[in-house]
Amino acid sequence: MGDLIKIKKPKNSSTVFGLPAKSYTDKKFWEKECDTVLSNGWLFVGFVHEFKDNGDVIPIHIADKPILLIKNNDSKIVAFHNVCSHRCLKLVDEKKNIGKIIQCPYHSWTYDLDGNLKGAPHIGGTNQHKPKGFNFSDHGLKSIRVHVWHDWIFINLNNNAKKFEDYAKPLIAKFQDIDLKKLTYATTLDFGKINTNWKFLIENFIEPYHVQFVHKTTTNQPLKDHYTVVDGLCYGSGVDVKEEDNKNNSALSVTSRYLSLFPNFIIGTYFPNQIGVYLNVPLTPSLTTQKRVIYTTDEKTMSEDEIKVTKKIWWSVHKEDHEMCERLQEGRSSPASNEGGLLSPHWEKGVQAFQKLIIDSTMKSKTIKRKKNV
Numbered sequence: 366m367g368d369l370i371k372i373k374k375p376k377n378s379s380t381v382f383g384l385p386a387k388s389y390t391d392k393k394f395w396e397k398e399c400d401t402v403l404s405n406g407w408l409f410v411g412f413v414h415e416f417k418d419n420g421d422v423i424p425i426h427i428a429d430k431p432i433l434l435i436k437n438n439d440s441k442i443v444a445f446h447n448v449c450s451h452r453c454l455k456l457v458d459e460k461k462n463i464g465k466i467i468q469c470p471y472h473s474w475t476y477d478l479d480g481n482l483k484g485a486p487h488i489g490g491t492n493q494h495k496p497k498g499f500n501f502s503d504h505g506l507k508s509i510r511v512h513v514w515h516d517w518i519f520i521n522l523n524n525n526a527k528k529f530e531d532y533a534k535p536l537i538a539k540f541q542d543i544d545l546k547k548l549t550y551a552t553t554l555d556f557g558k559i560n561t562n563w564k565f566l567i568e569n570f571i572e573p574y575h576v577q578f579v580h581k582t583t584t585n586q587p588l589k590d591h592y593t594v595v596d597g598l599c600y601g602s603g604v605d606v607k608e609e610d611n612k613n614n615s616a617l618s619v620t621s622r623y624l625s626l627f628p629n630f631i632i633g634t635y636f637p638n639q640i641g642v643y644l645n646v647p648l649t650p651s652l653t654t655q656k657r658v659i660y661t662t663d664e665k666t667m668s669e670d671e672i673k674v675t676k677k678i679w680w681s682v683h684k685e686d687h688e689m690c691e692r693l694q695e696g697r698s699s700p701a702s703n704e705g706g707l708l709s710p711h712w713e714k715g716v717q718a719f720q721k722l723i724i725d726s727t728m729k730s731k732t733i734k735r736k737k738n739v
Contacts (some may be wrong), residue, residue, distance in 0.1 A: 381713075383705035384720045386697040389562040394727075395650040396429070402628050402726045403428035404522035406598070407532055409630040409644060410434065411518040412658055413442060414550050420464050420478065424457045427646050428522065431455050432509065437478040438465070444509040444520050445480050456506075467506075480506035515545045516660075517630070517642060535599040536626045540634075548640060548660040551667045552676055555656040556683060561690040562697075563629060563647035566655060567719060569686050569693075570633075570643070571601040571625050574712035579689055583682045586621065593714045598627040598722070600715035625715075627722050638662045641679070651694055657683065 387394055410425055416436040423434045424447050433447035433456065447456050449469040456469055466483065467476040475484040482501045489496025510521040512529040519529060526532055559566070569575065573591035580586075591604045601624035622634045631643035638661050646654045659675060661667055667675065696702050708717050 379710055381708040381710050381717060383708050383716070384564075384723065385705045386699075386702040388705075388723070389564060389694065389697045390650055392650060397727050398723070399428040399430070399647075401729070402723055403647065405726055405729075406526050406627055407512060407519040407521055407529055407630075408628065409517060409626075410444075410520050410646075411644065412642075413513060413516045413518060414658075416442065418462055420462045421460075422457050422463050422467075423460045424455075425646065426648065430522070432520065433457055433467075433506075434518065435467075435478055442511060442513055442518055443479065444511045444518075445506040446509065448507075449474055450482060450504045450506065451485070476506055480508055482506075515548060516550070516658075519630070532598065533626055535596040536624060536630075536632075539594075539596075539599065539622070539624060543634065543640070543662055547664045548662060549664055549666060551639075551659045551661055552672045553656060553658050554676060554680055554683070556687065557654060558648070559653050559655055559687050559690065560651060561653060561687070561694040562650055563645050563653040564719075564723070565690040565693045566643075566645050566653060566686075567625055567629065567631065568716045569690055570623055570631050571715040571719065572709075572713045573602040573604065573623075574709055575689065579685050580682055583678065583685065588712075591712075593712065594622075594624060595714050595718045599624060600627075600718045601625050602712075602715060625719070627719065628726075638665050639675070655683075655687075 408427065410427060410432065411423060411434055415421075415423065416434075419436050419438050419440055421436045425432050425434065431447035433445045435443050435445070437443050448454065449456055449471065451469065451472055451474050454469055454471045456467055457463070465478065467478070469475070473484070473486050474482065477483055482505045484494065485499070485501070485504075486494050488494065488499065495501070510524050510526075512519045512521075514529065514533070530537070573586075573588060573593070576586055576591070577588045586604045586606060590606060591602055594601045594603060601622065603622040604620065606620045619639075620636045623631075624633070625631050629645045629647070631645065633641040633643075635641065640660045640662060641657050642660070643655060643657050648654060657679065659672075659679070
């Protein structure tokens with residue numbers, strides 16, 4: 366596995382190589398990544414506002430695992446592995462309200478909204494629903510650690526991550542100027558499936574180098590006004606615009622920050638009153654789904670016309686980015702990309718930090734396994 370993530374050593378400080386092509390295309394590396402990068406920390410998986418009533422469930426498939434998100438009877442978001450304890454059948458396959466119980470369609474085993482097994486009909490024979498020695502409390506759904514930060518749902522698949530407040534401290538500190546409790550949901554842009562590795566979408570978002578080239582007609586944020594951010598598990602960039610277009614009439618021209626929390630949480634602030642949060646769901650080495658939710662700050666609201674204009678601009682900006690990311694993916698099939706290409710030592714510091722975290726996470730797991738085998 367080590368040869369998959371070995372970055373070419375630079376000859377001088379002005380040459381920085383990126384992750385090798387196999388990090389974006391290889392099935393074995395993808396499997397390793399699912400069990401480390403996407404399992405060790407706090408993985409972003411959904412939005413609280415999409416759960417309207419108790420009993421609402423949203424099944425997701427992320428990190429090669431079927432997961433079930435539920436709003437329980439206490440109006441809290443909980444998560445479970447989306448498989449029945451009996452024969453490990455996938456329990457729920459669509460977003461819906463299930464009432465007060467989860468029922469397996471195969472043999473009708475039932476669970477409450479907290480994952481407790483409540484019924485296993487005829488398991489011990491005809492009308493033997495609770496045979497001697499069969500303890501229901503031992504066979505509930507397998508729970509997953511959850512943390513809700515404002516409207517955003519995170520899970521920790523292997524239960525090894527620090528408390529979220531400690532894990533996300535560098536990112537949280539960067540929002541002291543905004544009262545996130547006063548966010549108001551405005552609209553959602555659902556881009557569906559994008560033919561690219563999830564890492565390219567993160568890397569594209571956090572580096573400002575491409576903006577004046579890719580978005581030359583949809584944004585007005587000169588490269589010279591940008592700066593980069595690298596702070597532990599938080600990285601990205603920002604731009605200070607002297608003359609802002611607060612109404613987004615022609616092109617995006619506002620002071621902004623583009624930040625990410627490892628591994629897949631993305632948040633952008635667009636002053637004076639807008640925040641965008643992206644959900645990137647890794648499906649395969651070359652396929653990711655993405656949606657963007659737009660909020661206003663300070664409990665402000667947007668008119669229908671303002672929402673229409675905002676969605677139009679952001680849709681155009683993102684489709685420009687998606688084209689680049691899909692072409693980045695296609696480029697990784699060339700032997701010319703085996704060594705990973707180059708990174709700007711100035712503008713792509715965030716990308717370099719993100720890629721180092723990818724390496725550290727995958728290699729750390731390997732070291733642990735070696736110790737166990739000694």
